[in-house]
Amino acid sequence: MTSPAHAGYLASRLHRDGTMTRINLRWLRGALLAAGLILAARAPATAACGNGILEINESCDDGDSNGRDGCCTTNCQLVDSDRDGICDSLDGCSSPNPALVDAPRFTVGGVSTPAGDDTLRFTGLLTLESTSVDPASRGMRITVTQAFVGPILAAVIPGGNGWTARAEGDAWSYHDPLGSNGGITRIVVRRKWSTTFVLRIEGRRGAYAPAYRGPLTVSLALDADPAAAACGVARFSMSRCGPSTSGRTLRCDPVPPLVPCRDSRPDPLLECEIRNVASAEEAYFVVHETYYSGSCDGLPGFDAPAGLSCTAAGTSLGFSVAAAHVAGTEVCIWDSNPAAGTPQMRCI
Numbered sequence: 001m002t003s004p005a006h007a008g009y010l011a012s013r014l015h016r017d018g019t020m021t022r023i024n025l026r027w028l029r030g031a032l033l034a035a036g037l038i039l040a041a042r043a044p045a046t047a048a049c050g051n052g053i054l055e056i057n058e059s060c061d062d063g064d065s066n067g068r069d070g071c072c073t074t075n076c077q078l079v080d081s082d083r084d085g086i087c088d089s090l091d092g093c094s095s096p097n098p099a100l101v102d103a104p105r106f107t108v109g110g111v112s113t114p115a116g117d118d119t120l121r122f123t124g125l126l127t128l129e130s131t132s133v134d135p136a137s138r139g140m141r142i143t144v145t146q147a148f149v150g151p152i153l154a155a156v157i158p159g160g161n162g163w164t165a166r167a168e169g170d171a172w173s174y175h176d177p178l179g180s181n182g183g184i185t186r187i188v189v190r191r192k193w194s195t196t197f198v199l200r201i202e203g204r205r206g207a208y209a210p211a212y213r214g215p216l217t218v219s220l221a222l223d224a225d226p227a228a229a230a231c232g233v234a235r236f237s238m239s240r241c242g243p244s245t246s247g248r249t250l251r252c253d254p255v256p257p258l259v260p261c262r263d264s265r266p267d268p269l270l271e272c273e274i275r276n277v278a279s280a281e282e283a284y285f286v287v288h289e290t291y292y293s294g295s296c297d298g299l300p301g302f303d304a305p306a307g308l309s310c311t312a313a314g315t316s317l318g319f320s321v322a323a324a325h326v327a328g329t330e331v332c333i334w335d336s337n338p339a340a341g342t343p344q345m346r347c348i
Contacts, residue, residue, distance in 0.1 A: 049076035060087070086145050086217070093141075093219040093231035101126050101199070104234035106144075106218055106252040111209040111243070120144075120153070120183070120203035122218055126232045127196045135189055136163035136172045139224035141231075142184065142201060145217045146210050153208060155182025156224055179205055189222065197222075209250065216241065216252060 049055075052063035059080075060072035067074035071087035079088050104124035110117045139159040144152045162176045174187035183206030190198045199220065210216060215238055221231035236252035243250055 049074075086143070086151075086219070093143075093221050093233050098219075099126055099128055099232035101218070101220070101232050101234035103254055104218065104236070104252075105254070106216065106234070106236060106241075108208045108210070108250045109248060111250050112246075112248045115207035115209065116205065118204075118206050118208040120201070120206060120208045122199070122201040122234075124199050124234055125192065125196055126199055126220065126222075128222075128230050128232070129195065130230065133189070133191075133197065133222050133230055134165070134169070134172070135159065135174070135187070135222045136165040138222065140174070140187060140189075141219075141221040141224055142182065143217075143219040144208070145219070147215045147217075149211050152210060152216075153182050153203070153206065155184050155203075157181050157184060157187065158224060179203060182206065183208075210241070 049058060049061060050063060050066055052061055054061050058076035059078040060066075061076045062072040066072045066076060071079055073079060080086065102125040105122070107121045109119035109121075135157075137159040140157040142153065142155045142157070146152055157174060158181075163172060163174050165172045170191040172187075172189045174184075176185055179185045183203040184201065185204055186200075186202040188198070188200040192198050201220075216236045218234045218236075219231070220233070223230050240254070241250060241252040
């Protein structure tokens with residue numbers, strides 16, 4: 001039985017120095033009740049779309065903006081045509097089959113100083129299916145997005161003012177010293193081959209510094225419409241983004257080639273370059289197509305793995321190479337004239 005002196009105490013502890021610590025039961029009950037009321041007030045009474053909290057079966061919840069911001073529908077589903085995790089209104093390329101930018105490089109300067117004075121530079125090669133490109137009249141769309149963070153840059157450059165175009169239709173440039181659209185001050189688009197374009201984009205006085213090192217996605221559309229077919233993406237893994245020795249610049253580079261570009265057997269028609277695609281873990285051989293070009297299906301000894309995306313090409317020597325990728329990691333090479341003991345197809 002508890003003595004009157006100890007009534008209302010949950011526990012007592014006698015210390016070596018003779019002092020006693022007591023925990024008051026009434027105080028503890030009051031504290032627990034108050035904490036419960038606070039938690040109950042903060043927790044939503046019922047899980048519901050539109051409360052601004054991401055819950056089960058929701059891919060987004062922008063609260064009162066659902067259905068009006070171009071990102072989240074009224075039933076809390078992300079508006080994402082190409083299923084890349086970026087809503088269409090913030091996606092520079094929402095085409096379900098975007099081109100992949102070759103040899104991309106992305107640099108942000110001024111990362112060690114307060115936001116608002118950063119510089120940006122992006123270069124790469126974009127190969128499209130169509131030769132019909134005219135950013136001077138159609139405009140351009142540029143988005144830089146970081147995984148788990150969201151858009152760092154979402155700029156729409158309208159056609160018209162600031163653009164110039166060569167009469168030959170093979171080069172376009174944009175110049176805006178004020179950087180009125182996302183801080184973008186200069187764009188150069190130059191046709192290198194019939195459907196391959198050299199890109200250079202520069203910006204300044206912006207807040208372009210990523211929250212951490214990658215992964216980053218740069219989406220580009222040679223059209224103000226993000227769903228236009230003339231668009232592509234470049235992706236940089238965390239391992240390819242890092243600061244300079246001074247800490248003032250962040251640079252993201254393409255992954256070094258997984259496959260050596262030059263074959264030991266010389267062929268003047270063999271034009272080989274590595275293409276950095278998807279998660280920058282694949283490689284492509286681009287071979288002169290004078291002698292042969294076609295599908296990999298039917299090539300002797302070519303047993304394509306499931307899900308293989310494949311093309312083949314050959315040269316005047318009859319040496320054919322097929323480069324393909326599976327799940328972003330596997331590269332397959334087919335040789336029409338393998339060395340003794342070497343299989344015709346190798347996947348690495």
